[in-house]
Amino acid sequence: MRARLSVFVCALCIPLATGSAQQKRDSMAGMDHMHMPGMKHDSAGMPIPMPAGMPMIPGLVGLVPPGGTFLPGAGVQVARLPAAKPTQVVRLGNGDTLDLTAMLVRRTIRGRDFAMYGFNGEVPGPLIRVPQNATIVVRFHNRIDLPSAVHWHGVRLDNRSDGAPGVTQEPVAPGGSFVYSVHFPDAGLYWYHPHVREDVEQAMGLFGNMIVDSPLADYYAPANSEHVMLLDDLLINADSLIPFGADGPDFALMGRVGNVQLVNGEPGYMLRVKRGEVARFYLTNTASSRTYNVSFGGTPVKVVASDESRFEREELVPSVVLAPAERYVVDVRFARPGRYAIVNAVQAINHYKGEFEPEVDTLGFVTVDDAPAKPDYARAFATLRANRAVTNEIDRFRKYFDKAPDKQLTLSVQTTGLPLATVQFMTIDTAYFAPVEWIDGMPDMNWLSTSKQVRWILRDDATGKENMDIDWHVSRGSVVKLRIFNDPKSFHPMQHPIHLHGQRMLVVARDGVPTRNQVWKDTALIPVGSTVDLLIDASNPGDWMLHCHIAEHLGAGMMAVLHVD
């Protein structure tokens, strides 16, 4: 099974392409549900935790997803694994070398030990801190029980080192190694993670941050302290991890949404600061599927930067929305002593009752001591800076903002062989879909859907080609306008965080409304029913993946390749 997976992981197009030939297509998204090949009943019952007040659909009780299951470290005594260590900061200069090893670790969460993964035994992996324009060498060693690779998310590096098996390299087999040369042309916050069965490897702990420091001392406004927060969630039932699909992702409809909130790999984030302290948070959403709406105890948050650059203008906001893979750099000033809850607050939909319900998950707390922070950056924090350098650089792209799209994609889904109860429920539930599904309000249906039954689609409007059949070539140095429409009339529309490797892009308009405050991005959220215009600075030659960063959607085919010639 592992060997077969190794071919596809990133581009698992072969099994899906074979299956797709048998799938039907129609305006309600190619449903063919009259049979359930491989669907099995499990007398042990369903291990999936349901949201409070949301019953399981009786027609699904006892079913389990088709195919086998997988958990890391099968046959290994968990107690003998090394305990996961906290993240270490690794400062590297130009030409330095880092050995990065993916390995099994023991993590203790809510008092239970689990066999999971870590880079160099750390969860999250080492925080790599480098100066802008540095090039480092990373010797990656795969010591886990799956093939793997490392993708340097957001970094505009040499194509060979992008870490996208099926496109830029072969997967690294267990026991194998691969050498990456990682060049950092842009200051900012980045992250690294596998591009092989991300639904498993990333979810089990293989991720880490990179901070690229600008040579400019005033690149950001002054802050008293800096804190990295990698947001993640983990799905467990009473006593174990919910297993993963052996041959491909389960939870293929909505992606795996965890029920334990983690910050830097641990529940219950705690931070202690001084009164008046300006704390800089480097936020990264490493979750498979969850979109966050994070606030800091009602304190205004200053948004400074996102994926690939600073914003043109800093803004004060009440909360920060992060789709999977997105990053934001924010400053928060804790003016008064006390305890501030960091929460993820959303309006969830209870599909059973047909109602919205507020849901608030506490990610952690910031305790503010009475002693004053020194120096006092209150005045600097109150100043919203205009980053002239960012605006000047974007100015040369503005003439392209209103041009006709060069490429157009429609996002959709096809399904086959889902349980009849799922089909019934979802067919009559299509009267309304929220722009963003913040929680998994239907975990029973979601769990039972696998990448064998669900095929998420990027469709080229011009040719009708889908996913890896799309063959886009653009010239190096061209500016490409890509319009993406997320079809709300598909069988199960859902938001998609679309990520483009190796380039940078601007979100120039959403639903025809121009974006007023630009920032360079590598991942853009496309809500249900929305049309988003992206302007791609196609300056980095090579073959680059374009895909949904919900790990299970990627594993269910939602990917294409952009060739920059």
Next chain:
Amino acid sequence: MTGVSAPYCHPEERSDEGSAFRVDRKSRFLASLGMTGMALLIAAGPYDIPLFATPKAPAANGAARLVFAQSPFGIAVTADGHAQYDVQITVSRLPAPSSLGAFRSYVAWATTPDLQRWDRLGAITNGTTTVGHVALNKFLLVITAESDSAPRTHAGPTVLHGTSPSGWLQSFLNHPMFRGITG
């Protein structure tokens, strides 16, 4: 058809025949109209609100479109997670407000389904006007004639109204799929 309309029929208007209900012609027509209207609403898309005229301005018609408010993020939401929209309202054939009484303006409101909370969005005229923000999960969009363009409360007659797409969220409490479950 019968299965859809039956729960909404007055008991005197139906007679049991086996497990199905029989409805009179008027109920059937109204139910059919309702289903058509719902189908149109669904077809309109997740950000569109068709507006319906009241007898106060029977010739008026219009539609509204919800557009995400400007935000540095991929979607505009409040700190507690409510989506934040600007509302683009396009109307035509609204009569002069003064033709309805001592009124000078038409004003758009967003109100919760229980009508307890009314948020003034702004004054509108024939043509397209963008007003905002709305940050409610489910709401009704109501256009009233008012004595000025920024009244504190709604007081004049309603001329157009519509329901947010989220208002079409359905309860499955009584669906046969969940039969026997008390939730």
